[in-house]
Amino acid sequence: MSVQSPAPQKKPWFLALLSALDGIFVYLTAGISTGEFRAMLRGDAPGRPNTRLTPHADAFLLHIKPSYYHESVTRFTHTFRLGLLSTYLFLFETITGIILMIWYAPSPERAYVDMIRLLSNVPFGQLMRDLHRIGAELMVGIVTLHMVRTYLTGSYKPPREFTWLTGVLLLVMTLFLSFSGYLLPWDQLAFWAVTIGTSMAEAVPPAFVGEIINLLARGAPDIGANGLLRFYLLHVLFLPLLLILFFFVHYYKVVLYGISLPAQEEEVGEDTANRVPANRRVYYLPEVLLDEGTFLLAVTAIITAVTVFLFQAPLEHIANPQQTPFHTVAPWYFYWLQGLLKIADKLWAGVIIPGVLLVMLMAIPYLDRNPSRRGADRRVATISGIVAGVLMIILSWMGTPAYAVQGAPALEVVEKLMPEEKVGISRKIGYNHIPFGTYDTREPITTDDAEFAKLLHEFVHLLEVWEEKAPDFNDPWGLLTVTQDQANLKHLRWEITWLSNEGTEEYFKQDYWLHKDSYYWEQYGRKKFGVPEFLEMQNGG
Amino acid sequence: MRSLYVRSFGSKLIWGLVSSFVIVVCVGLTAQTEDTRMEIQTKNWEGRGIENGAVIFANNCATCHGQQGQGLQGIAPALNSRYFFTRRLEDVGQDGVMTLSNYVYLTVAAGRPSKDNSQWVNRMVPWSSQFGGPLRGDQVVDVVAYVMNFEETALQQTASEDPFQPFLDVSKPPEFQNIGISADAEWTPVQLAVTSVLPMGDRDPDYLFGALACSGCHDLNEPQAPSSMGESGPNFGTIHELGTYRPEAAADPAAYIKESIMSPDAFRVADYDDAMPDDFANRMTEEEIDRLVQWLLDPDRVTHARDAEGNIIEE
Numbered sequence: 028m029s030v031q032s033p034a035p036q037k038k039p040w041f042l043a044l045l046s047a048l049d050g051i052f053v054y055l056t057a058g059i060s061t062g063e064f065r066a067m068l069r070g071d072a073p074g075r076p077n078t079r080l081t082p083h084a085d086a087f088l089l090h091i092k093p094s095y096y097h098e099s100v101t102r103f104t105h106t107f108r109l110g111l112l113s114t115y116l117f118l119f120e121t122i123t124g125i126i127l128m129i130w131y132a133p134s135p136e137r138a139y140v141d142m143i144r145l146l147s148n149v150p151f152g153q154l155m156r157d158l159h160r161i162g163a164e165l166m167v168g169i170v171t172l173h174m175v176r177t178y179l180t181g182s183y184k185p186p187r188e189f190t191w192l193t194g195v196l197l198l199v200m201t202l203f204l205s206f207s208g209y210l211l212p213w214d215q216l217a218f219w220a221v222t223i224g225t226s227m228a229e230a231v232p233p234a235f236v237g238e239i240i241n242l243l244a245r246g247a248p249d250i251g252a253n254g255l256l257r258f259y260l261l262h263v264l265f266l267p268l269l270l271i272l273f274f275f276v277h278y279y280k281v282v283l284y285g286i287s288l289p290a291q292e293e294e295v296g297e298d299t300a301n302r303v304p305a306n307r308r309v310y311y312l313p314e315v316l317l318d319e320g321t322f323l324l325a326v327t328a329i330i331t332a333v334t335v336f337l338f339q340a341p342l343e344h345i346a347n348p349q350q351t352p353f354h355t356v357a358p359w360y361f362y363w364l365q366g367l368l369k370i371a372d373k374l375w376a377g378v379i380i381p382g383v384l385l386v387m388l389m390a391i392p393y394l395d396r397n398p399s400r401r402g403a404d405r406r407v408a409t410i411s412g413i414v415a416g417v418l419m420i421i422l423s424w425m426g427t428p429a430y431a432v433q434g435a436p437a438l439e440v441v442e443k444l445m446p447e448e449k450v451g452i453s454r455k456i457g458y459n460h461i462p463f464g465t466y467d468t469r470e471p472i473t474t475d476d477a478e479f480a481k482l483l484h485e486f487v488h489l490l491e492v493w494e495e496k497a498p499d500f501n502d503p504w505g506l507l508t509v510t511q512d513q514a515n516l517k518h519l520r521w522e523i524t525w526l527s528n529e530g531t532e533e534y535f536k537q538d539y540w541l542h543k544d545s546y547y548w549e550q551y552g553r554k555k556f557g558v559p560e561f562l563e564m565q566n567g568g
Numbered sequence: 569m570r571s572l573y574v575r576s577f578g579s580k581l582i583w584g585l586v587s588s589f590v591i592v593v594c595v596g597l598t599a600q601t602e603d604t605r606m607e608i609q610t611k612n613w614e615g616r617g618i619e620n621g622a623v624i625f626a627n628n629c630a631t632c633h634g635q636q637g638q639g640l641q642g643i644a645p646a647l648n649s650r651y652f653f654t655r656r657l658e659d660v661g662q663d664g665v666m667t668l669s670n671y672v673y674l675t676v677a678a679g680r681p682s683k684d685n686s687q688w689v690n691r692m693v694p695w696s697s698q699f700g701g702p703l704r705g706d707q708v709v710d711v712v713a714y715v716m717n718f719e720e721t722a723l724q725q726t727a728s729e730d731p732f733q734p735f736l737d738v739s740k741p742p743e744f745q746n747i748g749i750s751a752d753a754e755w756t757p758v759q760l761a762v763t764s765v766l767p768m769g770d771r772d773p774d775y776l777f778g779a780l781a782c783s784g785c786h787d788l789n790e791p792q793a794p795s796s797m798g799e800s801g802p803n804f805g806t807i808h809e810l811g812t813y814r815p816e817a818a819a820d821p822a823a824y825i826k827e828s829i830m831s832p833d834a835f836r837v838a839d840y841d842d843a844m845p846d847d848f849a850n851r852m853t854e855e856e857i858d859r860l861v862q863w864l865l866d867p868d869r870v871t872h873a874r875d876a877e878g879n880i881i882e883e
């Protein structure tokens with residue numbers, strides 16, 4: 028890089044200072060002078076020769092970016108900036124993730140305790156955790172949408188087949204990255220989701236291979252200290268490095284071929300993305316940079332606002348290998364797999380179908396021989412894409428506990444009123460609204476507390492619902508006994524009695540305790556700012 | 569250039585400014601409330617730890633120590649006890665050495681290996697998996713939190729409300745002024761034996777079952793199955809069908825049970841380390857034993873709630 032202005036003789040000192048400052052500016056921006064910078068801000072067209080291109084040649088980070096784009100592809104609605112957003116979210120996750128690593132040790136003795144410590148002892152700790160969690164889930168969604176976009180615009184067609192293929196690999200890595208992070212809090216949610224997930228690997232034939240894969244992933248027959256360490260290393264080291272590598276392969280191809288134009292703008296079979304007429308060029312500096320920068324700022328603002336006001340990363344009870352939760356659920360992006368598992372065995376649902384799907388996804392550019400990227404010529408591709416999407420959604424729905432899973436009716440009733448994890452109605456109305464006493468569903472509800480009355484009505488209602496729904500659940504009645512075993516601790520005993528079809532009396536009992544201070548944050552949509560206890564404490568009450 | 573799609577610099581500036589403002593406000597709001605949030609979260613997780621502890625206590629400790637920590641004569645000492653929270657540490661010589669919470673932690677985790685000749689029927693085993701017990705480290709921490717949470721109610725007890733029983737392992741009679749027991753109260757092992765408050769002769773079977781600590785080892789509700797005889801002694805949940813699963817009892821279940829109470833060695837079905845005391849014949853009248861047997865054989869037997877004097881509490 029060179030400073031071009033030849034130093035004039037006998038300059039006043041302030042002009043000399045200005046030109047020295049200008050030199051520093053040029054140095055830092057890798058080639059943009061202050062005058063040029065002001066011209067950019069004014070929106071002036073670049074001069075000739077175009078000094079705005081210098082940074083693309085001289086600066087490492089900018090040499091990766093094209094120096095100008097075709098005007099048509101810079102419109103938001105062409106790419107929705109989804110690829111950029113995927114990249115950004117990866118960066119976002121890296122930063123928040125490294126901050127979280129400061130307070131986290133990947134061992135069963137520490138992991139969960141570290142989570143609690145992070146939440147209760149680290150300023151901004153909860154914010155960081157929530158941001159990292161929401162970013163991870165968002166990234167899965169955005170990468171998928173990015174794939175849908177490139178599919179619908181036919182951008183996988185020649186010469187971009189390989190771009191698509193590396194993209195599919197990136198999607199797989201994103202999913203695994205998210206999933207490997209899922210285990211790290213070491214709570215029931217994490218432990219059992221990952222137990223189910225890794226158990227699918229077991230189905231790989233022949234049996235001994237499946238066993239070995241499972242052993243390698245879990246580090247032992249069951250997930251424990253070794254498995255946690257392995258998932259941790261995958262999550263913070265191996266998968267990110269792999270993803271970075273493949274990202275650069277992917278992005279190199281994107282720049283090499285240019286972003287595909289809207290199909291209407293070129294002849295069928297042609298690819299003119301890289302031949303941008305001079306009058307349709309939009310330079311990266313400053314237009315596209317500003318565009319991308321403001322877009323990412325806006326997204327960051329939305330993520331932050333949603334996190335602060337609405338989102339709450341879950342933390343259930345500590346992982347307990349001895350206690351299978353009432354419903355084990357995969358993370359939402361694997362619901363479809365869980366759905367498949369309900370209608371097919373492990374070999375088909377866990378290995379063959381996902382494997383075939385993955386290969387087919389990668390092979391799309393080679394299977395689809397239609398040269399046209401125009402929507403009108405691609406009815407079959409578009410419709411099959413939509414059908415596949417709808418199938419995925421249906422399968423995902425089948426993967427939720429709403430479909431074809433039913434616990435014992437009595438268990439289902441109590442689980443609604445006071446679930447083993449999460450909030451439920453009882454914890455939502457809270458300690459103060461659950462008065463001591465014995466409440467029988469066969470007797471009229473006489474409590475003065477309106478919220479508690481609602482809970483009891485729901486108890487009665489649920490018993491009726493299940494009596495109708497379940498064949499072997501006749502004349503059920505319930506008892507809720509609230510007693511005090513200790514100061515600030517209420518003991519809720521739920522008892523349900525019913526008649527089986529043979530007329531024998533059946534009985535179910537579940538004990539839960541509720542402490543005055545347990546706050547069950549999940550219950551608050553607006554995480555904290557609207558909560559009365561919170562405001563009271565904040566005001567020194 | 570007009571035809572080119574380039575949003576105006578001004579609109580980008582506004583987007584950027586608004587977004588930055590939103591971020592600053594959100595982070596600022598968070599910063600402002602962090603102290604309160606952390607305080608609430610700390611209490612929240614302490615509360616949830618106690619909730620977890622209550623479940624663990626109910627499943628593992630309550631049969632001997634009682635869910636309300638009231639203890640059980642001859643089986644396990646009271647924990648919801650003023651004595652326990654004010655004097656116990658001193659009496660075991662640990663005052664100033666460790667906190668009561670650590671003392672409880674050690675006891676739960678490692679059990680009581682040293683006290684051989686103890687006043688309790690069973691010794692407390694180590695609970696932590698570290699010492700071969702069934703609980704993970706975090707579960708020990710939670711159950712200790714539950715025990716320590718008795719403090720508030722225990723400190724409100726008057727001397728007569730304290731379910732405390734004198735400990736044999738205290739070498740000299742402690743000065744009980746602070747809990748209302750005089751220093752010259754009788755202090756002999758006789759007092760420590762498992763006894764009932766009510767006089768011998770006319771006691772109800774359901775009272776005897778608790779007062780003589782049968783309930784410490786025999787669960788009245790759990791059924792007996794080959795796979796689960798019972799933790800410390802056979803379960804009595806299905807004892808009214810005893811004849812169907814215990815051939816020796818088929819002819820006369822009542823006689824079988826009576827014989828088992830009077831001389832626990834009479835029939836051996838599982839190895840319980842001779843845990844059952846063999847002096848029940850001296851501590852109940854024959855009539856009381858007969859009624860106890862009939863009560864056990866009754867599938868609809870009732871157990872009354874009773875106060876410290878053994879009187880039935882009317883609901």
Ligand code: HEM
Nearest residue numbers: 106109110111113114174177182191194195197198286287
């Ligand atoms: C971590 C995941 C990914 C990252 C970071 C990423 C990044 C990018 C970026 C920055 C672009 C530039 C254009 C745009 O913004 O649309 C791009 C283009 C592209 N991506 Fe990705 N991508 C990822 C995953 C995928 C996936 C899953 C696919 C498809 C299976 C895919 C296929 C493509 C294709 C075909 C293009 C070229 C689009 C065109 O020329 O119009 N990418 N990618």
